[in-house]
Amino acid sequence: MKNIDWQASWIWGEGEASPRNEWRCFRKTFEVPPANESGGGALLSITADSRYVLYVNGTRVGRGPVRSWPSELAYDQHEIGHLLKPGQPNTIAVLVMHFGISTFYYLRGRGGLIAQVQDGAGHVLAATDASWRNSVHLGHHPRSPRASCQHAFAEYVDARLWDAAWVSESFDDTAWEASLAMGAAGMEPWTTLKLRDIPLLTEERIVPVRVESLAKVKSFQATAAVDVRNALVKGSENHANRNAFLGFALTSLYADRACKATIGFVQSHECLRSLSVNGRRLEEQFYGSKPERYVDVELLAGDNLLAIDVSGHIHTGKLQIGVYADEPANVSFRAPAWPGRLTTAEEGLLSDWLSIGPFDTVELLDHQGWRELNEEHPVYVALRDKAITLDDLVAYRQWIEPIAAAHVSEADIFALSVWRKENVKYAVPAELQNAVIPHREPAEVPFFEGYDTEVLFDLGKEYSGYLQFEIEAEAGTVLDWYGFEYMSGQYRQDMFGLDHTLRYVAVDGRQRYESPIRRGLRYLTLTVRGAAKPVKIHSVTMLQSNYPVAEVGSFTSSDALLNDIWEISRHTTKVCMEDTFVDCPAFEQVFWVGDSRNEALVSNYLFGVQDIVKRCLKLVPGSKFQTPLFADQVPSGWSSVIPNWTFFWAIACAEYYEQTGDRDFAREMYEHIQFTLAHYLTHIDDKGLFNIKGWNLLDWSPIDQPNDGVVTHQNMFLVHTLKTGAAMGRLAGDEAGAAELERAADSLQEAINRHLWSEEARAYIDCIHADGRRSTVISMQTQVVASLTGIAPSDRKAVIDTYLIAPPPNFVQIGSPFMSFFYYEALAKLGETGLMLQDIRRNYGQMIRHGATTCWEQYPNFLENRANPDMLSRSHCHAWSAAPAYFLGREVLGVRSLAPGWRKVEIAPIPGDLTWAKGSVPHPAGGRIDVAWTLDTATQTMTLNVTYPAHTEVEIRLPDGVQGVVNEVKLAVL
Template sequence: MMTVNWQAKWIWGEGEESPRNEWRCFRKTFDVPAAAEARSGAALRITADSRYVLYVNGTRLGRGPVRSWPFEQSYDTYEVSHLLKYGEENTIAVLVLHFGLSTFYYLRGRGGLLAELNDADGDVIVATDATWLTSRHLGQHPRAPRMSIQQAFSEYVDASAWDSSWKELDYNDAGWSNAIVLGSVGMAPWTTLKPRDIPMLTDETVYPVRVESLAKVRSFHVTTALDVRNALNDGSEEHANGILCTGFVVTSIRANCACSATLGFLQAGGCFRALSLNGEEISQDRIYGTTPERYVDVNLNEGDNLLVIDVSGSLHVGKLQFGIYGEESGELSFASPLEQLADHSASTFFRIGPFDAVITIDHQSARELNWEYPVYMKLLGALKRPEDLERFVDWLSPIDPKYVSEVDVFALSVWRKENVKFAVPAQLQNAIIPNNEAGLVPLFEGYDTEVLFDLGKEYSGYLSFEVEAEAGTVLDWYGFEYMSGEYRQDTFDLDHTLRYVCHEGRQVYETPIRRGFRYLALTVRGATRPVRIYGVTFIQSNYPMAEVGRFECSDTLLNDIWEISRHTTKLCMEDTFVDCPAYEQTFWVGDSRNEALVSNYLYGVQDILKRCLRLVPGSRHQSPLYVNQVPSGWSSVIPNWTFFWAIACAEYYEQTGDEAFAVEMYDHIRFTMEHYLLKIDESGLFNVKGWNLLDWSPIDQPNDGIVTHQNMFLVQTLRVAAQMGRIAKEEESAARFEEAAIRLAHRINECLWSEEKSAYIDCIHTDGRRSDSLSIQTQVVASLTGVVQGERKQIIDAYLVQPPEHFVQIGSPFMSFFYYEALAKLGEVRLILDDIRHHYGTMIRHGATTCWEQYPNFLENRANPDMLTRSHCHAWSSAPAYFLGREVLGVRSLRTGWTEVEIAPVPSGLTWARGSVPHPAGGRIDVSWTADESSKTIQLNVSYPEGMIARIRLPEGYTGSIMETKLGIL
């Protein structure tokens, strides 16, 4: 790695080291000598904690940095010669978004910015120091709700409180203060800086395809969202682990007059166990709706009404969202129940407790909650008046307002007391047509106006819009993935909202927060004159790659399925592979193994996978077994995900032939595998407490005990470790892993096979009880990993070809990937295609433009028949793009680095197919064929890069011709 002699200093502003959800702006104006114009090569290096948006002379240049461990902080380098004004003043402006807490893609550090501009000779032109000016972004509300436990914050911006020209050279920065120097490069927590190891992500402008609907709506009169998890558990910002706790939230509802009202609790989960109002416990039979929406009708007194909410339970998301609707209430608000006390008057919400709190790791807690804690048991009915709170003063404390959102835009967007639709005027469609006249949003007296945009398919990136409005007009934006007819699948565990308060006149706003969605609801509130929309755009942002892979065949359904698989994979390639662009945006280690194989057949890019694989061992400070998503504040281990990471390391070597990388990764594979072997118990089987997951289905896969599929994948991983050890010339450790694999496979066949049932059982529980259930998943893994041999293999393979009805069936497209791998080994390509048509065809019939996380109505979504899946865009589900290229086109690598490739299509009832597969060394392999099923003849055309050995063969039982073309290479 090149050593950089940084002159820049880490800087920040006054206040907290790690403030919650703070946007901080930095500026530096400087001269560039006129003599420098003759030479290009000026380079700006920059990084920040947590994220930045960079502007040079008012032009947005980039966003970053890529996700990284704080002890290996990544920095970006931009060539900026074309943006500089030589012999004149120039301005660098940076917006830094500091999260102030850990997420699933960020570990809490502290606020900081580091930047340095060098000329072509490497001399410093300008670098961050105490002369830079800084100000908190005064228009950004830091109390916006969390998006989710996986992500940071939603967005609330008041454009009337902040001049958007702060990025420009001629901006008046009076009132800004000088930055504070934190220290030099190498300071904690950023002890090491590493250059960005992938290209900058793309900016692709996308426009909505139509205005889907127009409606006048009414929602709650007052809303809020409380971060109960952080408010009740001090220090929980440092991690993203789950919490079990008992405790209460207390506030007063202030009403101008006595009235009836509806209290609505959205995304209740563990944050809504029970409640009382003015000392009356609300019985469960008065609460209607189903989780995540629960409602209760109450009578409010004039003045203050004491509301006590039991928020005890499992708090991972830990967000309490609720609203109040009162038809005749006049003004409603939340008020402090203790405002007569000066030190408590600033807080409208209080906590009582927690009486008992336990942090959970790996889905395991050290003990159960004490639900019989005396104070907890008697409190709900004991609080009738505010003065009763004094009896619990030892447990009572104000909730810091930073945990209490001023408004919950999500609740306002999804709950509508009234929703009256109108035909969409043709003139309003102008809002989505570039360079056209403005679309006019109509107003309805006494109502808000909702305009719903459809992007045509899901995208992942950054929302931008241009409007003309009066000052104070509120634009509430809410993105979601799926709707069908009148049904909207609202994202109750994800808040993709943006509240934008307009300044007077015409204005443009581009959000710095990444979101993924297809549908975008805009609700206009508080306007007295119509809002003009001059444009709504979306900036699709992903890893840059050419779409080399192609597939088309005689079955149009398979073509549609290939396309949604391709688009899904693209959206889930950010600065790492991610599971989904909406709900989590998280690099799940196990998911990425399958995503990488799909990407190999679509794009052929390797840098993104290499950085993914390198990130994983950084989690060894959390667990020597490596955690299941990185870099993350959730210390959670799924053993299979670690196994898939090691397997992906070997597959990367097979794909590229990068021996140096294989040697580098072997040190890390050896480290974690040695710790995994310590979990082999006295029975000779792998036995671990963890999240022992493979599929979203009712497999008997307890989080403590001997899980069969994990033992089998460990066998395969030990063999991979031996393979990688031999590449690294570590023969002794390689032999040790090989021997361990043999021993473990032997014990699996001795202990986990049921002669009575002629199948492998799912598990052995900690009490020694053998699983009663059988699953197709366990049999798939047995076949795929080669653990099963001989006569047993014939039995197992028959199950794969025709899964018995009494076996637990596959519940996710992720598990289907392994099933298809096993079927491919058996030569059952027709079965793969039939299964793809069945499951993915269901997605297509429901209008899918991306691949779903789950199959319909499975487990999590069974309660709601309209909810077909949780996430509608999930790259662990993109298997068809891999198998259609590998099996139908027949392109398969036979030797490391694809130096030798088999091209052997399998028609499987198709009459023709054509497509391309990227070659990892450059170029592509093109295949087209036409087959006649009745005469068993085929014409096959193939072209490929010169230097690659092609083993071309016709399908078994077919005769025909082969046309072969070798393409020259530069």
């Protein structure tokens, strides 16, 4: 790959600069000179806003770009010489998916594509300009719902409306329009184009291991998803921050006869403060366990006014509603009759929904605060305390606005997939298993008159990538696909708050579709709706896509449970390596800065790759335009700060230097570390403590970590970060700056020990609240951080270290595998590897016993899950939890770096209660370190075999009290 001299222009089509959820297709046919004139080979450079899929002569070549800040947009390069036909016309086709909204991994820009093809001699063969043809993808449904606040949109494609052959050379694009040339490379908002700094991601074909179940089902008859956030809060599409507002959403439920009906709400904890139907308040009649809420109603023949108080603090801000009426009644949504009804032509741009408000934005309030809005928001309060009727539409007409059709999805596939009025299961026919067996005859989906058919596939473990399927169906048959992470027996953990569904409306005959949207899932349901005859499935495939790694690291031992735990840690880390480390492949796919520090350490012991680590670390300072404290997830439209996450980033920069010995990187990052720490130090209060209003998070547990005040663990990590910054300063040659950071660290450490220690409890308290109140909570988390960061003087450290070895039951206990990572670090410093192994077996062993193939975000039934004993964790694949893959290699195999770049390595196994272990650890300079040991516990004799690259100085130590034989092999280095 090489940087290029851009001669191409940015192009787009006519219409909005940043349209909501628009897929736009581009084509260019060009001549390629004969092979002897082209210099051999061809390189295509390309990027787009927001994402692209590239085809050359009908062959899909790649996807991109990697996430980046708009002002430093990354571009990709694809070698396409083998696909070109010298002396003939050749066609480039590009699908550009423009989000039109900000997400947790994308900041809204505007629609655009830039691409350039050069031959081996450097001649430009094709470049985006006004001659490229373009068209909106007419088969894509732009009104598909928001997937979540983290993601963009769910997927809805009608294959009848768009020719899948548009990517081929033979397609006739003369009816398409010419493109609009907007400007040269370097135009706003993409002022700098930067060559991609990591390899292209993998695509590995994964097929399901079996058809898990078959059922005939009935679900809602009418559904809708309303983007309350973007509809009511103007400008909210430009960011992903929380909004707080007051308002209502209204529609009419039309019934063709009087009937009983069920109304269901399946959104996640938003947009449902109260409900009235025909002037009757119904929220006290809700049933179902949150977030699902249902109510049974009597509908009149004709229109029934439905009013929903959607006020609240929202991120996604999506109202998801479904209605089921007893047969033979039919129900649907339609616009209420109100005094401001517009003309028919205008109504074509509108939905069946109205809004009342928003009346005002409000500060974040607790439950009681919502009841005390009377004086400041009298209009809202007057409506809140009554059931809204048609008469109110006249009285409050000045507050009523029709909701644009763009903000209402007339079908909510998630709601249809998770709620079934009837769900009759059948034994899976042997022939249906052909759906998962390659090269067998197609599987026929059973047809049930008057019902939909649900087929559930199991991929065997969680994957992250792109769904493909090949089917045979009649035109108009609806295939609804829905993925989720976990099920056990009859319990299915539906993923409320995430809509990664795909509705595909079939064209007639045999057809193949590949989704351009990344999904993470283990289980996949296909619900066939509206079929006149059985659908045939030829294949269902997931293209697993991740950062390319070699499986260098390995671990096995005398404990089969630890081996299984290491394996789920490995797989979790791999599927959470995209163009950055991400927290999870399903719910978020977000580069959380603090998570990635631990993920990088795990990856070092599994794969040894460094480009992705470096890329993650260098992305963080780009958030300084949002906050000088640096954002906790980047690049993101949510300008949010978790101070600990910034501290972990700075620590990770130092750890990258230790891993690679890259002094230039250390110098570059020191400037950014110094910059942000200077801003953090402005929050030191008159007691000398770090005191801030923010998201003061460390663990999912009931520790006392308020979002305003002095949080002890945060103060301690700041001390550690200041010392880390000082060390980086010395690497950069800034002795004065380093000394200043050390003085700040010493001062803060002294204040912590003066104000945050409880002599009565003989422990560090969790916090001092903003009102000066000292916390009465004592937690393991705070004591772990005190030990790990070296905050405590020796007498106190001796006390708190006893808590780490035997956690007092009255202390708040560790609540997530993320926090366990720091606990294990502290135990390793104390030489308590045996305790670490016990903790890993106990906590991760619960995951294995529940069939986990990946590491969970939380420990089973902890805190957030207590309302539902079947819900063992929110996310079932979360890389901040993959600690065992790091610690088993570092402590049990005993492989530890002693010098930057691993120039010097210690191999000192700690057996714990194991009798043998073997495995490999990647060396960052190339090669790997192989360790295999066997311990005779009766004689305390060890045989230790070690192989390592000759470029590494190695110190080998047997465990204390153990004698034995050491066999070394040095491998020559090229």
